[in-house]
Amino acid sequence: MSCDLPLTPTLSPQAGRGSEQNPSPRASGEREGAAQREGEGQRPFVVAIDGPAASGKGTLARRLAERFGLAHLDTGALYRATALLVLDAAGDPANPVAAETAARRVDPRLLADPRLRADAVASAASMVAAIPEVRRALLGLQRDFATHPPASARGAILDGRDIGAVVCPGADVKLFITASTETRAARRVKELREHGAPAIYENVLQDLNERDARDSGRRAAPLTVAHDAHIIDTTTLDADVVFERACALVARALEEKEWQQ
Numbered sequence: 339m340s341c342d343l344p345l346t347p348t349l350s351p352q353a354g355r356g357s358e359q360n361p362s363p364r365a366s367g368e369r370e371g372a373a374q375r376e377g378e379g380q381r382p383f384v385v386a387i388d389g390p391a392a393s394g395k396g397t398l399a400r401r402l403a404e405r406f407g408l409a410h411l412d413t414g415a416l417y418r419a420t421a422l423l424v425l426d427a428a429g430d431p432a433n434p435v436a437a438e439t440a441a442r443r444v445d446p447r448l449l450a451d452p453r454l455r456a457d458a459v460a461s462a463a464s465m466v467a468a469i470p471e472v473r474r475a476l477l478g479l480q481r482d483f484a485t486h487p488p489a490s491a492r493g494a495i496l497d498g499r500d501i502g503a504v505v506c507p508g509a510d511v512k513l514f515i516t517a518s519t520e521t522r523a524a525r526r527v528k529e530l531r532e533h534g535a536p537a538i539y540e541n542v543l544q545d546l547n548e549r550d551a552r553d554s555g556r557r558a559a560p561l562t563v564a565h566d567a568h569i570i571d572t573t574t575l576d577a578d579v580v581f582e583r584a585c586a587l588v589a590r591a592l593e594e595k596e597w598q599q
């Protein structure tokens with residue numbers, strides 16, 4: 339089953355079929371399609387992927403979305419967008435009032451801003467993410483996406499830190515993707531260099547350690563392994579092996595769901 343709480347019918351960061359590059363407000367026809375799906379008693383199929391920074395969950399989520407026809411939401415982008423709005427206004431990301439105000443202004447169109455990928459924004463994102471009011475402000479948007487994916491999609495896939503435990507506790511499949519800090523730092527360095535950004539391994543490692551500590555140690559929705567999540571440690575696995583394992587889990591859950599309906 340999918341998320342079970344009522345949702346605010348607001349703009350949805352529609353990323354249909356794995357593309358998060360060009361989110362846009364959902365068209366009314368799609369809402370009708372979703373309403374029809376609900377009218378027929380079909381809950382959308384939901385995949386929740388959680389894991390620490392640079393564990394590869396984003397890439398995995400995009401590939402799964404494409405393989406299974408699921409709409410994908412990178413929930414980290416919502417926290418990054420909140421952080422960017424605070425930084426743009428020369429505010430303090432640790433200030434609850436500034437951060438909550440920014441979170442309420444997050445618009446799906448912001449999610450395509452390339453500045454979201456900057457390290458400074460990632461750091462500020464983990465600060466705003468520790469503020470309970472920010473998490474509450476972004477919860478409706480995430481649940482709305484999960485329960486009302488575009489009609490063209492078979493369901494939704496969300497990746498983040500608290501999807502399986504808080505945002506979508508009823509998700510059909512929960513994956514927890516992890517890897518050693520050193521492996522994650524090396525992957526992040528490679529990714530940054532591929533994008534032409536200078537990256538020093540020691541600095542990236544330190545940044546990841548700090549972010550891990552903040553994400554795991556905060557009181558509001560810390561990074562958690564949901565009790566029913568499949569844990570995949572990717573330290574010694576290449577991305578294709580991880581993808582195939584995840585595909586097998588998703589395919590099995592889809593079959594079970596279709597069989598039940």
Ligand code: CDP
Binds near residue numbers: 468
């Ligand atoms: O891509 P990466 O794993 O580096 O980070 P991200 O997924 O874009 O998330 C940026 C920050 O947002 C994280 O360090 C978390 O603090 C926060 N976040 C969160 O608290 N809950 C989520 N569901 C997603 C991200």
